Amino acid sequence: MLVRRAKSVPGVQLPSKRPVVVSLIFHSTRSDNLGVGALTVSEIEIIRQVARNAGREVRVHVIDWKGIRAPYVTGPDITMSEVDGKAIINPFGFFATVRRGDIVIDIGAGDSFADIYGPKRLRTMLVMKFLTHLALRPLVVAPQTIGPFKHALSKFLARLTLNLSAVVATRDTLSTEWAHDLGVRRKVIEASDVALRLPYDKPVRTEGGPVRVGLNVSGLLMAGGYSRNNMFGLKSDYPALIDRLVRTFTADIPGCELHLVPHVIVHEAGSPEDDYSASEAIARAHPNVRLAPAFANPSEAKTYIAGLDFFMGARMHACIAAFSSGVPVIPMAYSRKFAGLFGSLGYDHTVDCTTEDADAIHDRIVASFHDRERLVKDLNRSLRIGQEKLGRYQDALAALIASVR
Numbered sequence: 001m002l003v004r005r006a007k008s009v010p011g012v013q014l015p016s017k018r019p020v021v022v023s024l025i026f027h028s029t030r031s032d033n034l035g036v037g038a039l040t041v042s043e044i045e046i047i048r049q050v051a052r053n054a055g056r057e058v059r060v061h062v063i064d065w066k067g068i069r070a071p072y073v074t075g076p077d078i079t080m081s082e083v084d085g086k087a088i089i090n091p092f093g094f095f096a097t098v099r100r101g102d103i104v105i106d107i108g109a110g111d112s113f114a115d116i117y118g119p120k121r122l123r124t125m126l127v128m129k130f131l132t133h134l135a136l137r138p139l140v141v142a143p144q145t146i147g148p149f150k151h152a153l154s155k156f157l158a159r160l161t162l163n164l165s166a167v168v169a170t171r172d173t174l175s176t177e178w179a180h181d182l183g184v185r186r187k188v189i190e191a192s193d194v195a196l197r198l199p200y201d202k203p204v205r206t207e208g209g210p211v212r213v214g215l216n217v218s219g220l221l222m223a224g225g226y227s228r229n230n231m232f233g234l235k236s237d238y239p240a241l242i243d244r245l246v247r248t249f250t251a252d253i254p255g256c257e258l259h260l261v262p263h264v265i266v267h268e269a270g271s272p273e274d275d276y277s278a279s280e281a282i283a284r285a286h287p288n289v290r291l292a293p294a295f296a297n298p299s300e301a302k303t304y305i306a307g308l309d310f311f312m313g314a315r316m317h318a319c320i321a322a323f324s325s326g327v328p329v330i331p332m333a334y335s336r337k338f339a340g341l342f343g344s345l346g347y348d349h350t351v352d353c354t355t356e357d358a359d360a361i362h363d364r365i366v367a368s369f370h371d372r373e374r375l376v377k378d379l380n381r382s383l384r385i386g387q388e389k390l391g392r393y394q395d396a397l398a399a400l401i402a403s404v405r
Contacts, residue, residue, distance in 0.1 A: 019057040020404045021099050021136075022047055023100035024107050029062050029071035029080065032266045032273065035317030038106050038195040038298035043142060045197050047105075050078070050398045058401065061101060063094065069247050071298030077284055086245065088127055098135045102404045103166075106132075107194070110317075111145040111337050115154040122154060129161045138166030138400060143191040146170055147178035147335045159183050166400060169393045172340030191393035192386040193341055195317055196324045198297050203307035210257035213249050213369070214305060214322070216313025217242055217260060217279050221334060221353075222307050223272035232334045236358035238314075242282070244362055245312070250288050253369070258306060261292045263318035265302060269364075275315065275339075310369050314353070316341070323347070324383060329377035347382035349375060 027040040035049050044060055051058035059077050065083045081097055088094045098104055106129065115122050132139045141162065149155045159182045162168050169189040170176045176190045221238045225231020249258045260273035260283060269277075276294055283291040295301040298317075305311060306316065306325035313319050314332040322329035323342075331338045331350045349368060351361045368375060 017056065019059045020051070020103065020186070020401050020402040021059050022214050022401075023061045023098055023101040024342055025061055025063050025104060025106045025293055026113070027064070027105075028063060028067075028109070029064055030067040030069035031199050031400065032067075032069065032163045032271075033264045034298045034301050035107050035195070035263060035294060035315060035320075037072060037191075038198045038302070038317045038321070039110055039131075041199070042197045043105065043107060044073055044078070045199055045400075046194060046394055046397065047318060048052045050394060050401055053262065054398060054402050056401060056404075059287065062073070063095070063097060077170055082404040083157075086123070088131070092399055094128060095131050095135055098132050101137060101138060103400060104137050104240050105142050107142040108233075110193075111335075113158070114142060114147050115151055117148050124382040126157050126161065127167075129155045133161070133207060135163045139164070140397065140400065141165050141169060143169040143171040143390070145172065145174070145340065146175040148215075149182070155182055155209050160233055162186065164403075167393075167396045167398070170346040172337070174336060174340040189392050189396055190323060190389060192345065193317075194251055194300075194390065194391040194393075195320045196383070196386050196390055198298060198302055198320075198321065198324065200302040200325060201343040202325075203303065205307075210255055212259060214259045214261045214311040214313070215242075215245060215249070215310040216263055216315050217275055217282060218265075218310070218314035218334075219262075219264060219274040219276070219278040220272055221314055222278045225238065226272060232354065234334060234353045235355060238353065238363060241361060244344055244358065245365065246282060246289060246405045250286060258289045258330045260289055261301070261305060261308075261311075261313065262294070262316060263313070263315040263321075265294045274324075277303070279353075312365055320322075324386075326376065326379065326381060328368070328372045332361070342382070345354040345382040345386045347378055349378065354389075 006352045028036045029040055031037050032227050049293055060234055064080055083094055149158055161333055162184045163186055167184050169191045171193045176188050177189045260279040262279050264273050264275045266274035290322045292304055303320040305321045310321035310328050312330040319329050319331040333350050333352045342350050351364050
């Protein structure tokens with residue numbers, strides 16, 4: 001596919017190696033959810049690497065939602081614009097911004113391309129996707145969870161936009177199957193989560209001392225979801241399970257140092273999403289635990305997690321940070337995206353909070369802690385698979401960027 005940005009003007013020679021402008025949608029440089037941020041930082045790292053390999057200059061324009069947090073990815077090759085509902089439908093807003101670029105990459109905030117989160121979110125996504133198609137700019141569906149879609153209209157529009165896209169990539173086998181079941185005719189690239197490429201500083205490990213155990217506590221699950229009434233249908237009492245795990249790793253198993261590691265850090269009081277306030281409450285009740293700092297960006301969080309010896313948590317990208325830095329991890333799933341991603345890599349150490357009771361989850365985590373060496377072997381094998389699968393997406397993106405004239 002040849003991507004053209006402008007017609008040649010008689011008598012004017014356009015440079016063959018002009019910068020390629022890549023616009024990012026449904027990414028975020030300032031999300032309180034560091035998982036969404038991890039996707040953005042990692043995507044930009046992949047784009048930069050592709051550009052270096054191709055000898056092309058690339059400029060990245062992030063179309064971000066308005067927020068109070070300072071952007072945690074910057075650089076001379078990064079520009080940003082803010083959008084809201086009015087900007088999306090304004091012909092001089094989103095549409096005009098997309099037209100000024102060459103390629104649009106949509107990562108769907110990881111798992112938002114579905115209708116299970118309500119009509120408003122999906123409607124916004126579809127409007128931005130179809131405006132990109134109308135702008136005649138190639139849309140790249142970056143590796144993400146696709147589906148589920150329950151309604152016939154959602155399925156029809158999802159199938160249409162995917163068939164109109166230049167590249168379609170998933171991050172797990174379940175999403176690939178969903179795309180095929182929808183009737184997507186275009187080749188679907190089964191890749192993996194781009195956050196496997198999230199940069200971080202490798203800590204210097206020292207011999208001896210306590211075993212450093214990390215626990216990510218989901219503020220959303222502690223609150224019972226947005227409905228505050230077991231929205232995700234957990235079989236176990238999540239707050240009671242967390243309390244039991246804290247007691248186990250601070251009192252029952254000798255030689256452990258428990259770290260509470262928030263991965264969604266909300267600066268506005270009262271949010272059910274906030275991991276940090278949930279962790280603070282636990283730290284007050286258990287003074288012998290360590291509370292990680294309120295991280296400024298996703299790479300800072302991953303650097304901290306990489307310094308641990310064992311990790312467990314219900315925020316998927318906190319678990320990916322552990323997984324991709326070689327820390328044995330037990331993901332605590334509340335949705336299919338966990339089993340989809342880790343299962344597609346052959347890493348079968350996820351516990352399912354929607355089907356397993358608290359005793360089973362607790363006992364599996366403790367058994368895995370004592371069998372960390374086996375987890376590390378499984379992790380290393382699965383990580384190689386993930387990086388290889390992610391390379392398929394990188395190759396497709398490289399071909400598209402190389403086609404820009």
